[in-house]
Amino acid sequence: MKKAQEIVAKFNQERGWDKDITYLKDFLLNICEETGEVWNLIKWINIEKQKKVIEEHKDEWVDFIGDELFLVLKIAYLLDIDAQEAFEATMRDYEKRFPAEKIRKLKHGNPLAGGVDDKKEAEESKK
Numbered sequence: 001m002k003k004a005q006e007i008v009a010k011f012n013q014e015r016g017w018d019k020d021i022t023y024l025k026d027f028l029l030n031i032c033e034e035t036g037e038v039w040n041l042i043k044w045i046n047i048e049k050q051k052k053v054i055e056e057h058k059d060e061w062v063d064f065i066g067d068e069l070f071l072v073l074k075i076a077y078l079l080d081i082d083a084q085e086a087f088e089a090t091m092r093d094y095e096k097r098f099p100a101e102k103i104r105k106l107k108h109g110n111p112l113a114g115g116v117d118d119k120k121e122a123e124e125s126k127k
């Protein structure tokens with residue numbers, strides 16, 4: 001992660017795009033745009049067809065992952081956020097919110113659909 005952040009920082013510095021948040025909102029929209037590109041591949045089709053389309057368009061999914069990682073790391077760069085620390089904090093939070101033993105039984109993390117999300121407990125433990 002640290003190496004990836006350094007690559008993004010160098011890329012931006014070489015282009016004189018140093019720490020300017022003028023276009024922060026555009027990077028956020030860009031994340032949605034990239035999501036829309038892959039959504040277009042699988043929208044409104046059943047799961048079997050989705051599997052086939054994903055396999056046939058794997059290169060576009062590879063681009064999606066690369067583009068999204070760049071955009072997230074670009075935002076981290078602009079805001080001086082350590083992406084490794086942010087990721088580790090998120091995973092610590094998810095470990096509390098979605099306890100493996102409960103999730104294995106209930107299958108997912110949506111309480112409205114019978115799953116479990118111990119968000120309140122996770123918030124309390126941060127205090």
Ligand SMILES: [Mg+2]
Pocket residue numbers: 034037063064067
């Ligand atoms: Mg793209």
